Amino acid sequence: MYRNLKIVAAVTTIMMAFVQVGGALVTKSGSADGCGQSWPLCHGQILPSEWPIETIIEIAHRGVSGIAIILLLVLAYMALKLIPHKRETKFLVIMSLSFIFGQALLGAAAVLWGQNDYVLAAHFGISLICFAAVFLLTLLIFEVDTKFEASKIVFGPFLRYNTIFLTIYIYIVVYSGALVRHTESSLACMNWPHCQPGQIMPTNFHEWVQMGHRFLAGLVIVWILIIMIHAIRHYSHYRVIKYGWILAFTLVLLQALTGMLSVFTMVNIFIALLHALFITLLFGLLCYFIMLLSRSKYR
Numbered sequence: 001m002y003r004n005l006k007i008v009a010a011v012t013t014i015m016m017a018f019v020q021v022g023g024a025l026v027t028k029s030g031s032a033d034g035c036g037q038s039w040p041l042c043h044g045q046i047l048p049s050e051w052p053i054e055t056i057i058e059i060a061h062r063g064v065s066g067i068a069i070i071l072l073l074v075l076a077y078m079a080l081k082l083i084p085h086k087r088e089t090k091f092l093v094i095m096s097l098s099f100i101f102g103q104a105l106l107g108a109a110a111v112l113w114g115q116n117d118y119v120l121a122a123h124f125g126i127s128l129i130c131f132a133a134v135f136l137l138t139l140l141i142f143e144v145d146t147k148f149e150a151s152k153i154v155f156g157p158f159l160r161y162n163t164i165f166l167t168i169y170i171y172i173v174v175y176s177g178a179l180v181r182h183t184e185s186s187l188a189c190m191n192w193p194h195c196q197p198g199q200i201m202p203t204n205f206h207e208w209v210q211m212g213h214r215f216l217a218g219l220v221i222v223w224i225l226i227i228m229i230h231a232i233r234h235y236s237h238y239r240v241i242k243y244g245w246i247l248a249f250t251l252v253l254l255q256a257l258t259g260m261l262s263v264f265t266m267v268n269i270f271i272a273l274l275h276a277l278f279i280t281l282l283f284g285l286l287c288y289f290i291m292l293l294s295r296s297k298y299r
Helices: 002-029 051-084 091-111 115-142 157-183 203-232 237-262 269-295
Strands: none
Touching: 002 051, 002 115, 002 157, 002 203, 002 269, 051 091, 051 203, 091 115, 115 269, 157 203, 157 269, 203 237, 237 269
């Protein structure tokens, strides 16, 4: 019954993931000025006369973002028409549309007038919330034909509060990671886990940004490990909780691995894109847990 809606939702979610990774590619490859200070045109032209790799990457990212906006508008219309009875539908539609246009406006402003590093770092966070909203809307659509009832899951206070605070904390970690990129601190520390051989404490601003992000990210690994152990011990009868937290721990380990490899490979572009992808998926998964919490019963 909802076949077309599911197809549009799945394609839109995939496209939003490409937007996330594409934004990281623009930053990592130094392509933010690939079209100069011109938007929506490129160097003041519909089709620029010269096509260096930076221009190709910037135009491709703008094109993918434009397609994502169109798909999201179609998805929003179809969702409001076909599943208005789901209580999260309207909220997720509003969130996804608000943040995708906010993301586009911030990107345009950065091109036309420039922004400081702290504002630019927020761009990835804004698009991350948009991805999460679209991802949750897609899961909501796929739930329509299933018998899964989240209201039957009973969450204890430990899992409830740790899930909420962890999600907020990871958003801060994401911002610190974006700040590493935008302040050009990715190669400030060429050793791991220490910054430099024989040097434990940072000695300048860029090293502090890099090591601060590593410290915050390290706490995430420990935090998710503790929650996963708790979920396996006390929620093994809820498959979505047990295997969901195992998946969360797997994603955070992959995130840490790609972060470490970024140092050893001098920020290889492919590894950097995987780094952005894993945190995007992890944040989306945590937001799904929060949606389950909003439907569930207290213990």
